[in-house]
Amino acid sequence: MTVDARRVETRIQNQISDVGSVADLVSRFCATHNLSEQLLVALSVSLDEALSNIIKYAYSDEQRHSIFVQLAYEPGTVAAMVEDDGRPFDPLSAPQLDLASRDRDRGFGIHFIRNLMDDVKYFREGGLNRLVMRKRIV
Amino acid sequence: MDVIEQEAGSVTIVEPRGRIDSVTAKEFGDRLASLLNTGRHRLVIDLKSISYISSAGFRQLLIANKSTEEKNGKLALCGIAGEVKRLFEIGAFGDLFSIYTTREDGIASVQ
Numbered sequence: 495m496t497v498d499a500r501r502v503e504t505r506i507q508n509q510i511s512d513v514g515s516v517a518d519l520v521s522r523f524c525a526t527h528n529l530s531e532q533l534l535v536a537l538s539v540s541l542d543e544a545l546s547n548i549i550k551y552a553y554s555d556e557q558r559h560s561i562f563v564q565l566a567y568e569p570g571t572v573a574a575m576v577e578d579d580g581r582p583f584d585p586l587s588a589p590q591l592d593l594a595s596r597d598r599d600r601g602f603g604i605h606f607i608r609n610l611m612d613d614v615k616y617f618r619e620g621g622l623n624r625l626v627m628r629k630r631i632v
Numbered sequence: 633m634d635v636i637e638q639e640a641g642s643v644t645i646v647e648p649r650g651r652i653d654s655v656t657a658k659e660f661g662d663r664l665a666s667l668l669n670t671g672r673h674r675l676v677i678d679l680k681s682i683s684y685i686s687s688a689g690f691r692q693l694l695i696a697n698k699s700t701e702e703k704n705g706k707l708a709l710c711g712i713a714g715e716v717k718r719l720f721e722i723g724a725f726g727d728l729f730s731i732y733t734t735r736e737d738g739i740a741s742v743q
Contacts, residue, residue, distance in 0.1 A: 510655055513655050517651060517653060517655070531715055534683075535684045535718075538683075538686075539653075539685075539686045539719065542653045542654050546654035546687075546688060593723075593724040602691075603686075605687075606686065
C-alpha cells in the first residue's frame with residue numbers, strides 16, 4: 495500500500511475478509527482530504543459492491559487472485575478504480591434493477607453504484623476488467 | 633462492527649455499530665438469526681450508530697424480516713438518518729420494512 499496525498503492504492507486477495515482493508519483505506523483517504531460524509535459513504539459502499547461482486551462471481555477457479563484498488567483525488571472529483579483478472583464482465587451491462595420486485599438478490603450492488611456515483615465506466619484491457627467510478631466533490 | 637443488544641420485556645433491541653458491509657454482514661445476519669431461533673421474535677433494529685450499510689447488509693435485513701414474518705413475529709427498524717436514510721431510499725426499502733423514527737415508536741409497534 496502506498497500513502498500519497500492525492501493517490502492511494504492497494505492490492506487485496508480475492509477473499510471477502512480482505513475488503514475491510516479497502517474500507518479502512520477509504521476512511522483514511524476521506525479524512526486526509528476532508529471529504530464529506532456523503533462522499534465517504536458513496537465511495538465505501540460502491541467499492542464494497544464492486545469488490546464483493548468480483549470476489550463472488552469473477553473467478554471460475556479456486557486460485558488466489560490479486561485485485562487492484564486505487565483512489566485518486568482529482569480537481570473537483572474523486573475517482574475509485576478497481577482492476578481484476580477475472581472473466582470479462584461489464585457490470586454496466588446488467589439490466590436496471592426492478593425496484594417493484596421484492597427480489598433484491600442480484601443486481602443490487604450495481605444499482606447502488608449507479609445511484610451513488612456520478613460517472614461509472616468499464617474497460618477491458620490486457621486481460622483485465624477495469625471499473626472507474628467518479629464522484630464530484632461538492 | 634459491534635452489536636449491542638437490550639431486552640425490553642418481550643422485545644429485543646439490536647443496535648449494530650460501525651459498518652454493515654460484505655465483511656460484517658454475515659456476522660450481523662447470524663446474530664439476528666440466532667435471536668429468532670431462540671424465540672426472540674419481536675425485534676427492533678436501531679441503525680442510529682452505523683456509518684453505512686451495503687447490499688450485503690440489506691440482504692441480511694431482508695432475510696431477518698422474512699424469517700420474522702414466518703415465525704409470526706414482528707421486526708421494526710429505527711434510527712435511520714442522513715446517508716443511511718439515502719441508502720434506504722436508493723434501494724426503495726420503504727415498502728419492505730416497518731420503519732419508525734424513534735426507538736420508542738419501534739418498540740411500541742412490535743409489542
